[in-house]
Amino acid sequence: MPTAAVTKTEALAQSEGVAPKKKKDESDRRFKRIDITMKRNQFRADALIEVLHAAQEAFGYLDEEVLAHVAHGLKLPLSRVYGVATFYHLFTLKPNGAHTCVVCMGTACYVKGGGKVVDALQEELGIEAGETTPDGQVSLMAARCLGACGIAPAVVYDGEIAGKQQADDAIAKIHDLQSRE
């Protein structure tokens, strides 16, 4: 809910020619999705992980504002929410690139050359695993195990899993992703 004070600040900012910071109002819909999840779980503190999943789905990542919103909703200290968000690997506090590429580094994939795929992609993209290219196009990640060991090495491109990937396949696929908008 925008309070009078907020509106005033915004008006002030606009009159001074400073664009107001992208704040809650603009993305209210996404906050609503978090609120729905919290409500469905009766605002119980033990639903924190569920709520963070919903939040990350809505926003793509968890920034301070989102964490504060969740903390407020579940009546938890922000430190607790931050602690949980940073403990689990799937939660990210930084925005991802437009495309994601997750290379499985489970044992089966590793033995069959998953490591080489990561090395090749790192070189191709000029970033380390866990980073996003400076143009915000591609995020490269390494996963522990996707459970698709029968088709090792496995790579997930934008949520689509592909099996028996070698370095060349992966690079070709990344180029394909980059060429798409």
Next chain:
Amino acid sequence: MDLTELKAVAQKEKDRQRPIRVHCCTSTGCRAASAMEVYRNLESAVEEHNCGDRLEVVSVGCMGFCGQGPLVQIDPNDQIYEEVEPQDADSIVTATLGEGTASAMRLDPQHPFFSYQTPVVRKHSGKVDPESIEEYIAAGGYEPLYKALYEMTPEQVVKEITDSGLRGRGGGGYPTGLKWATVAKMPEGQKYIICNGDEGDPGAFMDRSVLESDPHSVLEGMAIAGYAVGANHGYIYVRAEYPLAIKRLQKAIQQAKKYSLMGSQVFDSPFDFKVDIRIGAGAFVCGEETALIQSIEGGRGNPVPRPPYPAQKGLYGHPTLINNVETLANIAHIIREGAEWYASMGTENSKGTKIFALTGNIRNNGLIEVPMGITLRTIVEDMGGGVPDGEVKAVQTGGPSGGCIPKDLLDTPVDYDSLKAVGSMMGSGGMVVMDQNTSLVEIAHFYMEFCRGETCGKCVPCRTGTVQLYGLLTKILKGQATEADLEQLKQLSHMVQETSLCGLGMTAPNPVLSTLRYFPEEYESLLVQPAHLNGQAAEPKPVSV
């Protein structure tokens, strides 16, 4: 719902089913090889040939031979097609109708990969549609739950499980019956069942497959467990990395509720049972039971010291029974067929069957369910077909907590105790075969990197020990280590093993210790001194940190 109604549902479903069923695997493995397209093409081919009255296409769970996917199986004649391309669909349908031959490759159903198997948990896998409760009921599902509720007392159920000799399939191998009895003995009141589906071991995907292929068997196992120990609420904790398993479980729970096989008054008895799904967020340590409980409660997955065991004081402080997915999937079969039947399979101390994920440098990749006591050699050489162009160097079992078994010990029978005796462990069932080109120091390094990243950071030996061990292994791989470093590696491994708080730390050094035990020369050849003398030292490999 009572037994007659259940049987009526089964009969109605059997009448609905067509005489010929074309099973198309739509699990994660085959999906990655365009199985969904194959499935759609099969359906449109049936429509085109107007044979929907004789033949139906069924989306089924995993058939096991994941390396050769997508797989299509024809029931009843057992014909299996491997590596099916979407354009093969039409010819498969016509060939099944008896006209011409299919363009897809045929797989021998008597292939050793299949012939050595004894499907118990995987009995329905690849045969029933996991998204249809009616198919599960038609295959005899939920009858064991009825039997438990109406023909057995909770004590009898616990006794049956104890007598079956079933041991926890998650890795530890704790006798399931004993665990149940402990929870059952706790004073009446709120109790919980937790199904541990946080299958974090890299190289293992049995639980994913069970949840994707036969979710109802897990739900039924949980309900029977709930009745036996006096719990009315269950949680299934599934990794977020398994979206298909989560989707199918959600659907299964809804369907079971619709038939009042879940919820209040199951089968019109006084027994209530509800199941909630909790989705993990990518932390290996959450497979440890106390950490798992913390995670379900919405906290960081930090293990807590035991005792008190979860059986006494678990979720929200109440007695809690935690079993692995595969353990629970065994329950309905044991109740149906009896403890004696189950105990007739396997060895003296390890009864029944176990699913393994056979992967790595091996010809036949996939999931196998074999009786306990089968030798590693049979699994690797006969079922797995050996290593393509090369020979087996070692078999890694038990994931980051297990060890590498060298090829000389391939005659070791696969059961809890024998694997432990050779310095490895059963673990959850990952079995990664490595060929002669694999450097085992690199493998140890790989696992230590894993444990270093996955330690929760609560206890010092695990938090700092894994970092130091990782550093030492890196040094060895870079060819900069000396004899003293190797000695330190051994000492530190033992220290971490003995002083860590939970299973993660206690077992983290296992891959190092087992490779040191069986392949000391690999470490020694990388040390500074001998390397210069014998000239064999490979160039230090770049290590990505």
